[in-house]
Amino acid sequence: MITGELKSRIDRVWDAFWSGGISNPLQVIEQITYLLFIRRLDTLETLEENKAALTGAPIRDRLFAHNQQHLRWSRLRNKDAESMFEIVDKQVFPYLRELGTTVGGDGSAYAEHMKDARFAIPTPALLSKVIDMLDHIPMEQRDTNGDLYEYLLSKIASAGVNGQFRTPRHIIGLMVSMMAPRPDDEICDPACGTAGFLVAAAEYVRTNHPAVLSDTAQLKHYHRCMFHGYDFDSTMLRIGSMNMLMHGINSPDIRYRDSLAETAPDEEGRYSLILANPPFAGSLDYEQTAKSLLATVKTKKTELLFLALFLKLLKTGGRAAVIVPDGVLFGSSTAHKTLRKTLVEDQKLDAVVKLPSGVFKPYAGVSTAILFFTKTESGGTDDVWFYDVQADGFSLDDKRNPVEPNDLPDVLTRWSQRTTTERDRARTDQSFLVPKADIVAQGYDLSINRYKEIVREEIEHRAPLDILADIEALDAEIAAGVANLKAMLA
Template sequence: MSLQQKIDRITDILRRDDGISGAMHYTEQTSWVLFLKFLDDYELGKEDDAVLSGKDYQPVLDDEHRWAYWACPKTTDGKLDLARAKTGDDLTDYVNNQLFPYLKSFANAAATGADPKSFTYKIGAIFQYLDNKVASGHTLREVLDIADTLNFQSDDEMFELSQVYESLLQNMGDAGGYAGEYYTPRPVVRAIVKAINPQPLEKIYDAAAGSCGFLVEAFEYNKPTPFKKRTGRELTSEEYDFQRVDAYWGFEKTSLAYVMGMMNMILHGIESPNLFRGNTLTQNIRDIQEKDRYNVILANPPFGGKEKAQIQQNFPIQSNATELLFLQHFMKTLKSSGKAAIVLPEGVLFQTNSAFKQVKQELLENFNLHTILSLPAGVFLPYSGVKTNVLFFERSGGTSDVWYYECEPEQKLTKNKPITDEHLKEFVELYNSRETTERSWTVSARKLAEDYDLAAKNPAKQKDTEHLAPSDILKEIRTKEKLVSGLLDEIENLLAEH
């Protein structure tokens, strides 16, 4: 049975449970089981490394709460010890009343000064927002037995699992509603990361992290193997350590998204995600200093929401539109010479009322807004049909001109026909050269500053309405008049016959 088949089997089993309702639940419950199996393999690996180096390793979990003791205890011949393996009500009682309270207690350690980069801190941060929703202990027994066959000490299996986990998160997004709020289609994420080209020692930030798709994709882009193919060299030890521990930063407001994002990063190989739960917009951006800023910002902030006046006071240009507040936050948190790519709804580009105009004026005058990618409608279906754009800007002086690229698939995007890597391939290829094509064009910042309407208006489409000479216009009018006159005569004759 392949790893994908094992995970599919787990989700099928969970769907039958009375405590599970929908993709959000079975993804959440699969996640905590996978995480605890991963943690056990991780600690076994650390113990083996310690033995080889002659050092001691103190496991994070005590013996009683480690996977090999409670989840799948083994006999001497390596088979499941049926005498010690709990099931039914005994398993449910243990998980709900002993295991989860124990894991949640790590949150107290996190609150009282544990190293934020330690696994103790991460476990506490994750499990304070999780509960076991699997109603049947027999169902959970089946799930544990399958999870036990996974090997997180295998690089190949870890890589495959990271891909499978992404598909679970996508299923949550496809389910629509709440889950779709924090899942950005991976072809869009991949195209943005390739265009931005993040470097191994750059700090990368997403203030609306969701399931951390941008951060994970940036890590995948910079990981040793892809990195070697891209540049012809391996990561240095400094770069490798920075990637695993210090490179990726984010905030997420909702507890479920925070848990999914944290696990997504860990299961992809980011050992110490710098992800924090909280509403980014409660920060007063006037207090942000250069030390608080990031080299690269990649984000798809929530749009369509409204913020209270108290939150708006944290921003020099006040608005109740969350997307406009997030854009100000990103502008303020970008380091000097830093790069940003932000997904925003079309409305931000064309609205020119006071707040929108002021923010866009600052963006054009104090940042280099060099590229706008116009995405087709339907990218975020079924969660939202709103048309969106990606703004690429740098903190490197004002804007001279903006290169637009209009992504326009031949077929309308739907839930079953989503955007693909092929749709965005040409954009990635042209990003650095900024060529003019039927889908791309350049507009001067001076022209845009006339009304601060930044919406994409493809001049190639306007060629279809060529201006005719006055004499040709008169000929067309006379031709149409003759057609209309002839039709009127026919109608008049028909009426006369009756």
């Protein structure tokens, strides 16, 4: 996490945009993303030049042709404001838009998502000021780059605009830790937004399986085949791609796709791990929805269709951790019941973790839970682990200030013990196991309140006749006082 002077520098960049007339936080981050990408291209070109100087070998594929050298960040930053603005507007952005299709370009998702880049900085003075500020931010270290971009993304939520695109980082961290991604996983988020789940999964693998960085085959898989994210918002794709780049993943598969549409490519059984927070109650073109999903669950509810999609995308043995609205757990429609029955009977439902309703504030107060399941196509649900999270380390109001109560570490600890000591837990505890037979008996209802036992403290009350006697005594005392008052006034 960034602190101190670096944090202050980024805040000053943000403030410069706002005072310069760009107040939409997504647009601010988008423009910063473009500038960071330009700086990244210059860094890559410099690395190739240094390598060529050391080896004596020529540079095969330049990012900048001989007549484009003036477009490089290292050249731009020394221009006067008017010249800089003219070059960026008329030459750099057209170059970015063509980069994805140019032979010898960056050859990655980042170049592809720059093809509709639009320059929106209104004045030469603002551009010059921002480039100067960004130039003084150190970006040589992967950890610093990642933390920098995460801090920028946190401003989406704190600004209260379009925060629905960003799942709280600590909730993502919990889900990733519980799933424990492996170096051989292929991980997908079909509604990736800013790619927070994919970034967290990458960091987990890098930290817990360091050999992935030294083994040539594993490293290639890590950079090119491990991470897949889809979204139909081009701004989110650019931001998500840059988020991955800043965290050191060179060529993730981040693509434009309406995951629920009939036109989406058939990738049945491709992925070993899905991490997602799909949109709830989103707009849906029912006529364009994939027929294969409607065959599984006939509904217009996006959260149910995404669950059906996850089951389709997972390979046998694949795992999923996904956030769903509470209605998925107890909804009474045929689609709700069918999907829950499928998870319990045909697949292996591992856990239901109930989240407090304030987790997504200030921009949403919806009650949610995390479903954990494994695709087996042959059942396997014996016991389902339930946990009732009551505190996540932040206040559950719109301010979401840090507080001491936090159940998330306990969730992770007890998750690892769910097949051992958790079996001895009572239904009155915060976490417990529920046998499949009990869930079937309840019509596949997965709401924790259906199974949790509430302990009510026994309170002894006085006998009713004693209470009535006290009331009569008070009435008599009041009557006597009124009589005395009348006597005094007579």
